[in-house]
Amino acid sequence: MLLTEKLNQIKRAQVQKPDKVFTLYLNTDRRDPDRQHGEWKIQLKNGFRNFEDYLKESGNKEEQENFEKVKEKVQDEIDTIEKDLKRGLVIIASSDDQIWFVERTQVPVTTNLYWEEEPQLDQLEQLSNDYPNTGIILVHYDYVRILETELGFLTKSEEYAWDPDEDNWRIYEGTTGSENTPGNGSTAQRELFEDRVKANRERWYKSMASKLDKKSKNRDWEKIYVAGEKEEAEELSKLMNKETEIVGKNYADKRDDEVLELLVS
Template structure:
């Protein structure tokens, strides 16, 4: 989804006459205490009805007809996606159909409705600023997990694991096995041996993976970079990378769900 392109297009909209621009921000976040009973449905219904009642009372027949065309299209989109809702929906629309943007977002919104000459873009702009294209690097000694996110949504997840026989980082394919340690055998039996080897080689190991991380950050246009892990490993990754790391979080979250990691990163 190219939000920047959509924003540029929407910023140029200025509707004159009875064909106005409709804006809707709808909070559908099931984790919101105020949404536990599906209250968004009533808010959605009331938000549309209020405009309709106002236009009926104003006896503005042409504008009312335009709004009703928009309302039907908006209702169709919402109810077609009712079983796959996320935390919020944003819609911009016009009766002439020169304005149409509808998307579900993994970010909580403040429910708002507008029917006016121009789209109201403040919440969409705020989402773009708060949740830019981001690379989250989770490090745990000989394992690294990368979460690539945009607008608080996970776009890709990649694992790297250090082969201790060859000292080479390999990208893992398929699901990661928890607590897997290539070449170590039993963790309990070789714990001290690995600790000594880690201390002796960590600079070289992380320098090698840092070049891969830098390339991925550049190729995938990361706007923000976060490194998450135990203090020693995460600081070493930051030091070895050429790309600017915006923040280091000293927490071991490699085995946590992506949604929990993003919640920790973005607050």
């Protein structure tokens, strides 16, 4: 499900009193000088304590119990994913359990905690404007990796390799690997490989371009990057029916999160 669809579900959810919704935006960016030593943990702890103190003073025991229930669920989730946190974290949880939304962001957010009758979506909606649905296409000889992002989040990553036996692109499962890349083998082998790629590249890329145009339409990509060696990126981009931004750099050896940091954040 697209993240925008998840947000629409959250907006449609009706939480009835005395139930409430906890909304958390947490800046966990270790590149931020103020957050290199886990300062976000202190901010989260203090935020929880402030709500607990307020609710204790209010004397509303049912609301206190609802908050403690949500707090425990949120804390358990954070404990589980702590090692995989990126630059930000968004959690939205209702005390009646009908809302549960967790996303680790590749872009920074401003730390805020809310306990309200409705979810607080301003930051998510701003992310939607700043970071539209984006397709990132990494091309390198007979290998293509496709990353999809929404609201600055990585939503999907898949890899394709050209199968000469099937004469078609197939989902990459690691069987072609580095042994098929031009950086390995003798000089003669590399030259033969490169000549073969050049001779067939337009036909291969035309087939891939058709797949990419279809994905772009189905996934509502508002922006498309094509990255790789300039000649390859330009050729694939030219064969697509969508407007693209060409990045003349080879990111094939970069992790997904590294690519997003370089191109999206």
